[in-house]
Amino acid sequence: MLTGEVVAATSSASFKLIFICVAVGWLLKTDRLPKETAPVLTQVLVVDAAVDAAAAAAVHDAAAAAVVLLVVLLVVVVVVVVVVVVVVVVVVVVVVVVVVVVDVVVVVDVVAVVVAAAAAAAAIM
Numbered sequence: 001m002l003t004g005e006v007v008a009a010t011s012s013a014s015f016k017l018i019f020i021c022v023a024v025g026w027l028l029k030t031d032r033l034p035k036e037t038a039p040v041l042t043q044v045l046v047v048d049a050a051v052d053a054a055a056a057a058a059v060h061d062a063a064a065a066a067v068v069l070l071v072v073l074l075v076v077v078v079v080v081v082v083v084v085v086v087v088v089v090v091v092v093v094v095v096v097v098v099v100v101v102v103d104v105v106v107v108v109d110v111v112a113v114v115v116a117a118a119a120a121a122a123a124i125m
Helices: 004-029 037-124
Strands: none
Touching: none
16 A cells, blocks of 8 residues: 555655765766765665664554554444433433333222222212
């Protein structure tokens, strides 16, 4: 995947390589450097480019791990919210059922008392 970090690392390594090649070429052409300098610098540049590529890969891996962590955290938050909503709904349903049952029991008790009172009153008359 081509990300900003990979492009930056690749551009940096390419710029360094071109700059050093031009500088060394000019220094070799003007006899300011010994002839064996070019092979040594080539080895140094290959190692430097590999380090830049490894650093870019490490940044890419860290970014991918951060995205995975954020997705996992988002899923956990969504699950917690869903569980809380379900618990609240269950509690509300239980409270409504209890209130309805208690009201029915109270109404039945009141009706029973009224019927008993009416029966007592009828018996007295």
